[in-house]
Amino acid sequence: MGVLSPSDIWTGDYLVxxxxxxxPQLDEASDLAEQWDSSLxxxxxxxxxxxxxxxxxxxxxxxxxxxxxxxxxxxxxAVLSEDEVERYARELTLPWKRRGNRLVIxxxxxxxxxxxYARSRWGSEIDIVLTAKFDILWSLQRIFGDAHxxxxxxxxxxxxxxxxxxxxxxxxQILVAxxxxxxxxxxxxxxxVATLIALNAxxxxxxxxxxxxxxxxxxxxxxxxxDNATALDAEVRLLRDEDLPTFTILVPMFKEPEVxxxxxxxxxxxxxxxxxxxxxIVLEEGDHETIEAAKALGLEGIFEIVRVxxxxxxxxxxxxxxxxxxxxxxxxxxxxxxxxxEPDQLKKVVVAFRQSPDNxxxxxxxxxxxxxxxxxxxxxxxxxxSLWFDLMLPGLERLRIPIPLGGxxxxxxxxxxxxxxxWDPFNVTEDADLGIRMTQKGYRxxxxxxxxxxxxxxxxxxxxxxxxxxxxxxxxTFLVHxxxxxxxxxxxxxxxxxxxxxxxxxTMLSGLLNPLFWAIFGFWAVTQTSGFDxxxxxxxxxxxxxxxxxxxxxxxxxxxxxxxxxxxxxxxPFSLTVIWYWxxxxxxxxxxxxxxxxxxxxxxxxxxxxxxxxAGEVAxxxxxxxxxx
Numbered sequence: 237m238g239v240l241s242p243s244d245i246w247t248g249d250y251l252v253x254x255x256x257x258x259x260p261q262l263d264e265a266s267d268l269a270e271q272w273d274s275s276l277x278x279x280x281x282x283x284x285x286x287x288x289x290x291x292x293x294x295x296x297x298x299x300x301x302x303x304x305x306x307x308x309x310x311x312x313x314a315v316l317s318e319d320e321v322e323r324y325a326r327e328l329t330l331p332w333k334r335r336g337n338r339l340v341i342x343x344x345x346x347x348x349x350x351x352x353y354a355r356s357r358w359g360s361e362i363d364i365v366l367t368a369k370f371d372i373l374w375s376l377q378r379i380f381g382d383a384h385x386x387x388x389x390x391x392x393x394x395x396x397x398x399x400x401x402x403x404x405x406x407x408x409q410i411l412v413a414x415x416x417x418x419x420x421x422x423x424x425x426x427x428x429v430a431t432l433i434a435l436n437a438x439x440x441x442x443x444x445x446x447x448x449x450x451x452x453x454x455x456x457x458x459x460x461x462x463d464n465a466t467a468l469d470a471e472v473r474l475l476r477d478e479d480l481p482t483f484t485i486l487v488p489m490f491k492e493p494e495v496x497x498x499x500x501x502x503x504x505x506x507x508x509x510x511x512x513x514x515x516x517i518v519l520e521e522g523d524h525e526t527i528e529a530a531k532a533l534g535l536e537g538i539f540e541i542v543r544v545x546x547x548x549x550x551x552x553x554x555x556x557x558x559x560x561x562x563x564x565x566x567x568x569x570x571x572x573x574x575x576x577x578e579p580d581q582l583k584k585v586v587v588a589f590r591q592s593p594d595n596x597x598x599x600x601x602x603x604x605x606x607x608x609x610x611x612x613x614x615x616x617x618x619x620x621x622s623l624w625f626d627l628m629l630p631g632l633e634r635l636r637i638p639i640p641l642g643g644x645x646x647x648x649x650x651x652x653x654x655x656x657x658x659w660d661p662f663n664v665t666e667d668a669d670l671g672i673r674m675t676q677k678g679y680r681x682x683x684x685x686x687x688x689x690x691x692x693x694x695x696x697x698x699x700x701x702x703x704x705x706x707x708x709x710x711x712x713t714f715l716v717h718x719x720x721x722x723x724x725x726x727x728x729x730x731x732x733x734x735x736x737x738x739x740x741x742x743t744m745l746s747g748l749l750n751p752l753f754w755a756i757f758g759f760w761a762v763t764q765t766s767g768f769d770x771x772x773x774x775x776x777x778x779x780x781x782x783x784x785x786x787x788x789x790x791x792x793x794x795x796x797x798x799x800x801x802x803x804x805x806x807x808x809p810f811s812l813t814v815i816w817y818w819x820x821x822x823x824x825x826x827x828x829x830x831x832x833x834x835x836x837x838x839x840x841x842x843x844x845x846x847x848x849x850x851a852g853e854v855a856x857x858x859x860x861x862x863x864x865x
Contacts, residue, residue: 243299243347244269244276250298251286261285268511273478275345278511281369281537288368288537292344296366299346304332306342306371313379315339321376321384322654325562328369329354330376337361344369373540373562380561385545388557392657398719399673401663401712404836406719432771439749440779446742447787449735450628454794457631468684471587472580477509483582484565484650488518488555489573493529494845499573500533507579513538518559520544549837552643553659553666560650560658569647570667574844576606577645577688584686585647597652597679598671601645602626605692607847608804613699614692614847615810616817622798628739633683637735638675638728640668640713645688652679662837663716665709672717672736676727691847700824702842707821708828710744712836747825750818757784 248262257265257280265279272279277295280286296303315331316324324330329350332342340363341354354362377384393400405413423431487499496517503515519526521543530541542562544555556570567585571577581601588599602625608618625642632639646667656677659666671681693699717724717736725733760768772780795811831838844850 241275241347241349247295247298248276251280251291251294254294256286256290256294268509271477272480272509272511274509274511277345278537282510282513284534284536288370292366292368295346299366301346302365304342304365304367306332306367306375310375310378311342316379318380318383321380321561322563324376325373326564327353328372328564330372331358332365332367335363338363340365342367342372344372369537370540376562377543381545384558384561385547388544388554388561389547389549389661391557392660393662395657399660399676399716401660401669401716401836404712404832405715409715409719429770433773433776436771436776436780439753440776440783442742442745443749443783443787444779446738446746447783447790449738449742451790451794453631453635453739454623454627454797455631456634457627457629459634468584468587468686471591472583475583475587480509480512480583480586481566482512482514482564483508484514484516484563484568485571486516486518486556486559486563486568487571487573487575488552488559489523489526490520490550490552490841491523491526492573492844493526494850495573496526496529496533498850499571499575500535500539502576503571504536505579506577506582508582510536510538514564515539516542516559516562518542518544518555520546520550520555522546549661549839551661551664551666551837551839553663554661556666557658557661560653563650565650567647568650568653570644571688572644572690572844574691575644575688576690577601578686581645581686581688582647584684588682588684589647589649592682593680595678595680596682597649597656597674598641598681599647600629600639600641600671600681600683601647601686601688602629602683603642603645603688603690604802606689607692607694607849608807610692610694610847610849612810612813613696613817614694615807616814617692617699618804619795619798619807619811619814620817622802622804623794626801627794627798629683632735632739633681635731635735636729637732637739638672639681639683640665640710640740641671641681643667644690645686646671660716663709663712664705664837664839665713668709668740669713669716672713672740675732676717676724678727691844691850693842694846694848695843696820698843698846700820700827701840703821703824704827704831705840705842706828707744707747707825708832708836710740711828711832714740714744744825744828747818747821748829751822751826753780753784 248266251257252259252262265276265283265285268274269276269279277291280291281288293303311330312333315334328345329341329343332340334340338361339358341358342365343350343354344367346364346366351364354364393402397403420431420435485503503513506513515538517530517539519530519541527541527543542559544558547554560568567589569582569585585599585601589596604621604625605614605618607614609615629639643665656670656673660669663669674681693702724736728736756768759765792811792814795814796808799805799807
């Protein structure tokens with residue numbers, strides 16, 4: 237248990253004496269501060285019991301020091317250093333101005349600790365003034381916003397260009413593609429039958445390898461799941477709140493005001509000391525509707541609105557890169573606006589990091605849907621996600637194959653994230669790319685049994701928009717990480733390279749090729765033509781039939797298995813209708829390929845809040861008892 241500092245005790249008494257909080261509130265806040273090993277101020281504002289401006293003004297009066305409003309009287313940029321912004325945000329202390337030979341330090345954490353820190357950092361010729369926490373963060377964004385916005389966009393491309401998707405096709409990739417196309421055309425001219433047979437054999441072997449590989453993944457993923465089913469829960473029960481680190485939560489949003497109450501309610505339900513949460517709602521500065529909606533909710537002091545300056549490309553990874561500059565947590569997680577993580581997820585992540593090797597940089601949690609039974613598409617989407625996150629990703633982890641991260645609920649060590657220059661703003665599946673890049677840089681990604689529930693797309697057109705962006709991002713990721721094939725093999729090993737080719741390459745390529753093989757089979761089935769016999773000699777014919785019947789049948793079977801872990805047995809019969817879902821995926825794949833060529837960095841927005849469950853979720857989130865008492 238923590239112990240309240242003398243300054244916290246004096247401050248609490250002063251707040252009660254001046255009617256800013258009640259005695260029962262002080263007693264409860266003091267207990268929580270000791271239990272969480274947090275400051276009294278963090279607890280009071282996390283419970284929304286005192287307005288920040290009232291608290292800081294009272295605090296200044298109590299300590300007999302000046303209070304400064306940094307919005308009206310901002311810091312002098314000459315005394316600040318851009319390289320220290322992350323430290324300013326973490327310590328909530330920064331240089332304000334010079335008065336003669338003395339440097340004035342503004343802090344939102346008054347007391348002996350702040351004075352000792354300021355003297356160790358800036359020497360003894362200093363004076364201390366008090367300011368508000370959010371004024372410090374706002375001032376840093378106002379002064380350094382343009383520079384940080386530029387770094388959010390260009391830092392990775394400038395410092396590690398081989399790992400950036402800013403260049404879509406390198407010169408060597410264009411030359412290789414041109415050489416392959418030329419060789420194919422020459423083959424068609426000189427030996428057309430042999431060329432088509434060779435192409436057919438390559439594609440058949442690719443399909444066969446893809447089926448076998450994913451079957452192996454599911455086998456190993458299911459075994460890993462059985463091995464780790466209850467161990468994590470037992471360790472979580474042994475955690476003490478005072479030993480938990482600060483956790484930053486980034487929630488990038490764009491034009492989604494309707495789901496804000498759901499988000500706030502879900503984050504309030506997290507079983508984690510609220511005073512140790514650093515929640516940043518990351519919004520584009522031009523998204524006035526969502527900004528005003530966030531302000532109107534009257535959120536607790538653990539929430540902060542980060543306004544991202546306008547720049548191109550306007551993507552989620554760029555926004556997250558910008559907000560990362562102001563993160564104060566030891567760990568950091570991304571949640572989407574409609575996410576509902578299981579309450580104990582953050583604690584499970586802390587345990588997983590402590591039990592994992594030191595080079596573990598990220599823990600990926602599972603994703604699934606809370607509106608699975610809404611219509612046919614949500615059922616198939618749920619089957620798809622259950623297979624992907626519950627079985628395939630654990631299989632990748634067990635086989636030590638690079639894991640393409642999901643778009644949300646990936647938890648990072650903040651220091652490693654900064655070291656790797658975070659996300660690629662030019663890659664529209666920045667999460668998958670970052671998972672591969674982490675492995676190439678010598679870090680490990682883990683997967684744990686903790687779920688975040690999202691809203692599944694209820695509209696097929698909306699689903700195609702979302703999936704085409706994902707597949708386009710997989711294409712970008714494949715292009716980036718195959719620029720240096722020898723380096724790829726050296727950094728992730730032969731098995732990892734093979735897994736990368738089948739998992740990333742197979743996902744996008746099968747969507748592109750499926751319509752061609754379906755058309756050939758359909759034409760043959762209707763006409764019974766023998767015209768294809770010449771390019772399907774017996775061995776290739778048998779392999780093609782195996783892929784068509786047993787391969788696709790195996791995928792249907794795996795889709796049937798996917799919901800068993802969660803006992804969602806009502807979804808099993810819908811796996812027999814997966815052919816139309818695959819057809820939609822092919823539409824998305826071809827759309828993604830077209831956009832890769834015509835507008836590679838365009839972020840096609842997925843609309844949320846379309847589910848019939850959304851209105852009920854919003855109403856539930858806005859109930860008075862959902863907010864802290």
